[in-house]
Amino acid sequence: MTKADVIAAGERLTAERKRAERAERIAETLRTKPANFHIVTDDAELPAFVERVREECRLQKDDVWFTRTFALFNNTLIKRKLAERGITIPDAQSLTVWDTETSGVDKMIDLTGGYSVWLPLLDEGYYVAYGHLTGEKQCTRSAALGAIAKFMSLASQIKSFHNAPFDLAMMLNDGLSPQGIRFDSLEGMRTLNDNEPTYGLKPLITKYKTAIGATGPDFTFEDLFAKESPMLHPIELVGIYAIWDVLKGWWLTKWEIDTLVATDKLATAYFEIAQYLTEVNVNIERTGFVIDLDELKALGDELRPKLEQAQADVIAAYGVTDPEFIRKMDRTINAAKITEWCEKQAKRIAKNAEARTKQRASITECEAAGKTTLKKYTNAVARLAELEAEELAPPDVEHAPLFIESFSFTTDNHLRYLIYDHLGITDRTKQIVKDKNKSRAVSKEVLERYYEEEEALAPLANVSAYEKLLGTYIDKIPNALDVDGRLHTQLDTVSTGRYSSKGYKGKPNDIRSGEVTDANYLATMRKLVDCGEKSVPKGTNLQNIPARSKEGERVRMTFVPPPGSVFLGSDLSSIEPRLQAHKMATVFGDEIFAEMYRKGLDPYVEFAATMFEVDRELCFEKAYKAGLTSIPFRKLTKDMFLAKGYGQAQEQFVKTAVKRGVTEDQAKRAYASFDEILPGFTTMVNASFAHLREHGWTATLWGQKRRFPEYRKNWRRLCEIMKRAGIRDKNDPDLSKKSYKLSPDLRTEFWQLIRLTGRDERAAFNHEIQGSGANVLKLCMIRSYYELTLGRGWEFPLTLHDEQKHAVPIAELTEEAVALYTDIMTNTVTLACPLECDTVIEPKWMQEIRAAEWDFTNRRPKAA
DNA sequence: TCTGCGTGCGCG
């Protein structure tokens, strides 16, 4: 038996054991089916099922827990705000827990084949089957979906799911129009604890079993169905599993709601904001962008020759494609590999020589004994010939093989060789980048410094810029469109509450086409299930499409509204400093910052004049642009606020300021004067640190927490070590000197703790501000969704940290519409200082036209 | 061949 045979046999045994275990679990699941679990497989049973759902809703109206819970869903500021605008979100009247079973997990393509619901007061669960591929009797799809279509579309009937965006997307694929999907027990758990190792329903139930009061089997989906679609499995088994899921979902939902109410301001975070976002997020994901493919192709065709030209320029200047250049580069870069090869080669040669000696000995022996006809003799002769034929190059650098075939502009090591070895440019990495351990950097900002002395290197800047544009966007996007021909994205929530946006994998677009009918449904399901895992790359990150370069702008301009529409977009102006101003005013009594915003002043300009001790007139951006000053004072001041907010060191700020033409002394004085002018700022930051030390978490203005699970442990240990070294606090000027009193090990630990606690402190303060900014935009998005998307049918394709975008049918783009959009941005949330925004009309993304420049009568930009 | 990681760079 070979090793592979042994492994294969082992795998067979494991698989066999797993099958046996699965069979036992399946048998147990079927054997222990609770009496209140009902599986519906006949259209005739559907009316009775629907009546039970109705009965549950009736009972909930008189139940204390439910009426109290409905109040949580109903009494929100945003709901009142919308009511003022004449938009009604119906009051919650019921809460039931649902789940769908599907052909797969492609959110644009797969279909449901069954759904389950738990009715808490009736204490019974249902599974309705219609898409199983087992040949068993089941409901017809149209009847099964029809039974719940109305209920699903009622915003007053709150539906809870675990990972609701998935189920909502699936139901949309099935032609339902769900509303009132306003509880997600996965999102609820995130609000309760952002540090769960996993948010799967089953693991959560297992982990919090005692607190939740959960019973029942712990089986996971995989335990019963391996990795197959449930549609391939018997209805009875899937049904029991699916009902357990909604029962567990109910237990989790109830426990989460009770815990949200009992814990800090978590009910605010969930009910004011999160409850509305499932529908909003799914709507944005499904809307996507129309891409002007012709334009994108034209842009690619235009940039590709430019990229080649830039490469050709570098090749012409330095001969980086010459064999001799490549050889030298290879010897340098791969010196270690080559040494290794030489050692191995020497061994190979020695081994060969040894083998030859052995064969020769054997030949001599046979000849001496006259046994030249023996097989042993002929074998030895043949083997010797083989060994002699082996051409083994000498084990030196000269003869080592080439590890690099050609020069690559995308390989940092190659650029590093060209710049530092071939050209011998002095390494200035440490003067430019902040990482002190870094050397021989080939990043954009370091290379820029080198272009000054080595002009022929300058095309490298274009090479990397064009490569990024072509590789990440221009060439990728046309192949990343989804079934509807649009470009979509996957939105997720990150630690501060902002969205992240990314590409995703899906099933091939041609897997399903045309309308799904009862006649073709099961055949379609079969195709979807057989198609297996999703594997085609689709979509893209919509939050990092270039904007700052001319070519980048042109990529954005291939993102267009659907025919007959234009974009209406708006970004909140300086939302983070305004939130800081709000906090300083309302919590710490420092009104200076907020007052500037109230007076309509540009604080950056005002603070710039004071901090840099220059004429106020020179601090406007336009003064810099007009050349009245060579120093961008406003930009520098803005950087300082950012620096302070993120906790940047003085040294770093001074470094960038000096690069922009400020004297070192002036930069230092400006940095120091920040605290004199805005004393509330440091108070605010320190209060945040104090809160972190006491609780291990910080929260946004809307109570959304971020926890730092390691912080308090690290901080306590750090305090202990500091005490031993006689260090007063982290700001002790003799910190470094005193750290030498510690043993080497303790000193290492000390500096590590300084780094870790410092990082958490900065992130914790940042969370309060950045996270609050995310809350503000989400509230704007919620209002937009109800007022514009549901209310007026305007598509909602984009959210981007502090901005959002809708597509408006051109006939509906009135001055009132623009004013409304601005109102949504600035008056959905009220702070101690006004909010401002920049609202623009965009025939294409990035082609920005202010309302004043738009001819509303003729529905086009005013003539220039 | 796949996966994880470091580096670098796109965005707010």
Added chain:
DNA sequence: AAAGCGCGCACGCAGA
């Protein structure tokens, strides 16, 4: 002997 927050993706390399 530290000192800028939040992301995702392309690329090359190294190890499995």
